[in-house]
Amino acid sequence: MPSRRRTLLKVIILGDSGVGKTSLMNQYVNKKFSNQYKATIGADFLTKEVQFEDRLFTLQIWDTAGQERFQSLGVAFYRGADCCVLVYDVNSMKSFDNLNNWREEFLIQASPSDPENFPFVVLGNKIDVDGGNSRVVSEKKARAWCASKGNIPYFETSAKEGINVEEAFQCIAKNALKTGEEEEIYLPDTIDVGTSSQPRSTGCEC
Amino acid sequence: MQETELYDLSDDADYAASQQQQGSASMMRSDSSKRSSSSEPEGAEVVYTKDNVTIHPTQFASERISGRLKLIKQGSSLFMTWFPYKGQSSSARLSEKDMNLYTIRAVPFTEVRSIRRHTPALGWQYIIVVLSSGLAFPPLYFYNGGVREFLATIKQHVFLMRSAEDANVFLVNDLQNPLQRTLSSLELPRAVVAGLPSAPQSLVESPSQEHLKAVGEFHGESSSTFQYGGRQRQKGHDPTRDISIQVLEKFSLVTKFARETSQLFRETHSNGYGSFERKRNSQSAIDYTQKEADPAKKVPNQSFVPSDPLEKKPNIEHNHDEETSALVETFELIDCKEFDKLSLVWGKPRQPPLGSEEWATFLDSEGRVVDAKALRKRIFYGGVEHKLRREVWSFLLGYNTYESTDAEREYQRSVKKKEYEMIKHQWQSISPEQAKRFTKFRERKGLIEKDVVRTDRSLPFYDGDDNPHVNLLHDILLTYSFYNFDLGYCQGMSDLLSPILFVMEDESESFWCFVALMERLGPNFNRDQSGMHSQLFAISKLVELLDLPLHNYFKQNDCLNYFFCFRWILIQFKREFEYEMIMRLWEVLWTHYLSEHLHLYVCVAILKRHRSKIMGEQMDFDTLLKFINELSGHIDLDAILRDAEALCICAGENGAACIPPGTPPSLPVDNGSLYPQPDEVL
Numbered sequence: 032m033p034s035r036r037r038t039l040l041k042v043i044i045l046g047d048s049g050v051g052k053t054s055l056m057n058q059y060v061n062k063k064f065s066n067q068y069k070a071t072i073g074a075d076f077l078t079k080e081v082q083f084e085d086r087l088f089t090l091q092i093w094d095t096a097g098q099e100r101f102q103s104l105g106v107a108f109y110r111g112a113d114c115c116v117l118v119y120d121v122n123s124m125k126s127f128d129n130l131n132n133w134r135e136e137f138l139i140q141a142s143p144s145d146p147e148n149f150p151f152v153v154l155g156n157k158i159d160v161d162g163g164n165s166r167v168v169s170e171k172k173a174r175a176w177c178a179s180k181g182n183i184p185y186f187e188t189s190a191k192e193g194i195n196v197e198e199a200f201q202c203i204a205k206n207a208l209k210t211g212e213e214e215e216i217y218l219p220d221t222i223d224v225g226t227s228s229q230p231r232s233t234g235c236e237c
Numbered sequence: 238m239q240e241t242e243l244y245d246l247s248d249d250a251d252y253a254a255s256q257q258q259q260g261s262a263s264m265m266r267s268d269s270s271k272r273s274s275s276s277e278p279e280g281a282e283v284v285y286t287k288d289n290v291t292i293h294p295t296q297f298a299s300e301r302i303s304g305r306l307k308l309i310k311q312g313s314s315l316f317m318t319w320f321p322y323k324g325q326s327s328s329a330r331l332s333e334k335d336m337n338l339y340t341i342r343a344v345p346f347t348e349v350r351s352i353r354r355h356t357p358a359l360g361w362q363y364i365i366v367v368l369s370s371g372l373a374f375p376p377l378y379f380y381n382g383g384v385r386e387f388l389a390t391i392k393q394h395v396f397l398m399r400s401a402e403d404a405n406v407f408l409v410n411d412l413q414n415p416l417q418r419t420l421s422s423l424e425l426p427r428a429v430v431a432g433l434p435s436a437p438q439s440l441v442e443s444p445s446q447e448h449l450k451a452v453g454e455f456h457g458e459s460s461s462t463f464q465y466g467g468r469q470r471q472k473g474h475d476p477t478r479d480i481s482i483q484v485l486e487k488f489s490l491v492t493k494f495a496r497e498t499s500q501l502f503r504e505t506h507s508n509g510y511g512s513f514e515r516k517r518n519s520q521s522a523i524d525y526t527q528k529e530a531d532p533a534k535k536v537p538n539q540s541f542v543p544s545d546p547l548e549k550k551p552n553i554e555h556n557h558d559e560e561t562s563a564l565v566e567t568f569e570l571i572d573c574k575e576f577d578k579l580s581l582v583w584g585k586p587r588q589p590p591l592g593s594e595e596w597a598t599f600l601d602s603e604g605r606v607v608d609a610k611a612l613r614k615r616i617f618y619g620g621v622e623h624k625l626r627r628e629v630w631s632f633l634l635g636y637n638t639y640e641s642t643d644a645e646r647e648y649q650r651s652v653k654k655k656e657y658e659m660i661k662h663q664w665q666s667i668s669p670e671q672a673k674r675f676t677k678f679r680e681r682k683g684l685i686e687k688d689v690v691r692t693d694r695s696l697p698f699y700d701g702d703d704n705p706h707v708n709l710l711h712d713i714l715l716t717y718s719f720y721n722f723d724l725g726y727c728q729g730m731s732d733l734l735s736p737i738l739f740v741m742e743d744e745s746e747s748f749w750c751f752v753a754l755m756e757r758l759g760p761n762f763n764r765d766q767s768g769m770h771s772q773l774f775a776i777s778k779l780v781e782l783l784d785l786p787l788h789n790y791f792k793q794n795d796c797l798n799y800f801f802c803f804r805w806i807l808i809q810f811k812r813e814f815e816y817e818m819i820m821r822l823w824e825v826l827w828t829h830y831l832s833e834h835l836h837l838y839v840c841v842a843i844l845k846r847h848r849s850k851i852m853g854e855q856m857d858f859d860t861l862l863k864f865i866n867e868l869s870g871h872i873d874l875d876a877i878l879r880d881a882e883a884l885c886i887c888a889g890e891n892g893a894a895c896i897p898p899g900t901p902p903s904l905p906v907d908n909g910s911l912y913p914q915p916d917e918v919l
């Protein structure tokens with residue numbers, strides 16, 4: 032593997048349409064919020080340099096469309112992910128209920144080498160809305176679900192106000208790095224490369 | 238086929254099941270005799286054969302293509318083939334080429350990702366085979382049953398696993414290393430794209446090389462590169478042969494075309510393009526690395542002049558708009574070799590948009606459009622002035638017929654308005670109590686609410702809080718989701734509606750124009766994504782036809798799923814152009830003047846325009862997707878339309894044959910009145 036493996040961390044953001052995936056990504060990368068973002072069609076990504084212990088990494092953050100009908104596209108984008116961010120809207124029960132589907136869908140389509148330990152991070156977004164009065168998913172409930180799925184780190188965010196966004200992505204990057212590092216160590220030690228290394232995103236092997 | 242019609246009656250499960258048993262029994266009998274005379278290659282064993290496995294390119298019963306499905310084992314590899322029966326086509330609409338399009342020539346199971354089985358209670362069982370690239374073959378209907386046997390046979394030879402998620406999905410070779418797959422599918426070494434010496438050799442050296450080079454040139458690489466491609470092709474087994482033959486066919490087609498229309502294209506030469514531009518762009522990937530260099534150092538035109546004394550270059554003084562893509566070389570080659578006087582084939586210069594005075598000349602005294610074809614042609618080449626759009630779009634979209642009079646349209650307007658209000662009332666009358674128990678309604682409404690506030694809000698027409706036009710978008714979309722409840726609402730629809738409302742300004746008229754548009758584009762939003770798949774598939778075929786090196790590059794880099802064109806197709810480039818430009822593009826596309834599928838040629842044209850950058854920078858899938866997304870707002874519409882026109886003409890029938898029948902925006906066949914078939918609901 033070229034050195035790219037070590038410096039590029041791929042993160043996928045998933046969640047129902049309208050929960051604020053695009054807004055979160057832009058708040059983190061560009062430090063701004065606009066209510067003129069368009070609904071995402073297809074997929075796109077932004078990159079950001081992050082530093083850990085004097086090593087530089089490129090965080091590649093993938094933003095995909097939330098509507099169910101487009102999920103079959105996922106396979107092209109999920110492969111090679113180092114971390115998956117699941118987003119719901121604290122003001123929408125359905126978006127929370129769907130987290131499980133998103134998680135499973137991701138595991139199937141991305142088929143990571145170690146699904147049990149693949150890092151997810153959950154974000155409950157839009158905590159600013161109506162001063163929290165229209166909230167329908169309690170923090171407790173969300174944390175309980177995260178705990179039940181192998182202690183998934185959980186953050187409550189507002190892409191609009193920039194609350195907790197930086198912290199959440201720090202954690203996301205750290206987790207992504209863990210997967211990356213493990214694979215890096217794991218790879219040379221094993222003979223059967225074909226089964227242990229998950230495909231990176233398309234194309235970078237050749 | 239007689240048989241096909243017969244089986245159309247099998248609309249209940251018991252009937253189908255009994256047919257299945259009979260079918261497979263008789264099949265086995267006939268198999269044994271066939272197997273001995275089999276034309277399979279040495280060492281290959283047919284392990285499964287099934288007749289009457291059929292593709293339904295359209296909903297249209299007479300356009301089904303039946304064929305034979307086989308599993309073939311060679312060494313340790315298993316292949317799947319499906320060949321349509323020869324001469325079965327009873328329909329004038331299905332040419333031999335259409336049928337060949339679907340032929341599955343020995344697909345190795347290493348390239349198959351999954352097989353989805355559908356065993357509906359009504360109608361036939363079918364399977365959908367999805368390749369690792371993300372492409373899928375159209376559904377294969379087993380008229381004689383046998384899906385289980387098919388899967389069982391596969392299971393004996395390759396690793397087949399039932400998906401934990403969906404019992405009808407079977408994953409193939411789930412552990413397959415994609416690197417291997419990529420390597421094994423390489424046909425041309427990287428050198429082809431990485432760049433060879435950039436001094437092109439003379440085009441014609443020896444007759445034996447001629448064809449190969451013609452092929453190469455046709456696909457727009459420099460001749461030196463293509464000689465390389467040519468040598469490759471001379472080697473024994475040759476998967477590219479088919480395409481070469483296709484290209485040669487096209488070659489003759491185009492020369493013929495060029496002869497007939499040279500006059501047309503000569504017009505383009507008075508346009509004053511810069512000759513330097515032509516030079517700059519006449520090269521392929523190789524050029525890219527030199528891009529920063531002094532333009533004067535570019536390979537001069539002369540290097541393309543063939544040594545053959547017959548070959549004059551009448552076009553060198555004709556200049557071109559920006560990057561003319563290697564297409565030009567193609568034609569020069571043809572011109573030079575075949576006829577010394579022919580002009581370049583190039584898209585006509587764009588015209589100013591159709592204005593009021595000219596528009597009046599298309600109408601008779603009662604307001605009928607006298608010559609619809611001429612009108613469509615006129616709009617194809619120039620679009621329409623904005624103030625006329627409101628009137629003209631309703632014709633282009635098919636909401637008003639060209640034959641209608643002013644009075645008839647006036648009348649229809651009022652009738653349709655009532656009809657709209659009625660459908661709208663259906664959801665307006667849902668009380669909050671009722672809505673509480675109507676999840677689907679709430680979900681749809683919620684989705685639409687979320688999307689309309691994210692649709693073109695930077696335009697004055699839609700900006701600001703409580704904008705009434707945003708509310709209209711909402712009402713029209715929700716009404717549409719009741720009008721077409723099966724399709725419902727899908728993201729992207731608000732993008733398609735926005736310019737229509739902007740132009741029509743009237744709620745009911747906008748709704749009906751949107752309905753007309755969705756008649757054609759609805760399949761883009763199908764739940765199974767079949768409409769999108771068939772278009773992405775067609776693009777891949779067109780690129781293969783019109784730019785083989787680029788095709789090979791995508792193949793090598795696992796980009797053949799063309800997902801980077803997804804947004805382009807789903808919403809007809811809506812996100813790629815400024816508002817005024819998108820209205821222009823749409824009205825041009827809606828003329829269906831040269832092709833119903835000009836938008837696919839637009840895709841190819843955009844890709845071709847950036848081919849040297851794509852290949853020169855060795856873009857992988859991610860980089861390419863990003864690059865394509867970022868082209869948004871930077872595409873020169875007029876230039877691209879000319880490219881697309883030229884590509885469409887140049888591809889001719891072979892281009893049309895790349896596009897599966899029924900691919901959006903082709904109108905679905907009217908299955909209600911014309912061809913009542915009991916199974917059309919399938």
Ligand SMILES: Nc1nc2c(ncn2[C@@H]2O[C@H](COP(=O)(O)OP(=O)(O)OP(=O)(O)O)[C@@H](O)[C@H]2O)c(=O)[nH]1
Pocket residue numbers: 046047048049050051052053054055065066067068069070071072095096097098156157158159160188189190191192690691
């Ligand atoms: N009040 C508030 N609104 C938000 C926040 N995040 C996003 N929004 C709004 O919610 C809507 C949806 O946000 P997007 O970021 O486009 O949602 P998405 O998840 O990317 O949606 P899809 O692209 O359709 O999958 C937009 O109107 C945003 O302005 C937030 O933290 N607070």
Ligand SMILES: [Mg+2]
Pocket residue numbers: 052053054069070071094095096097
């Ligand atoms: Mg989004």
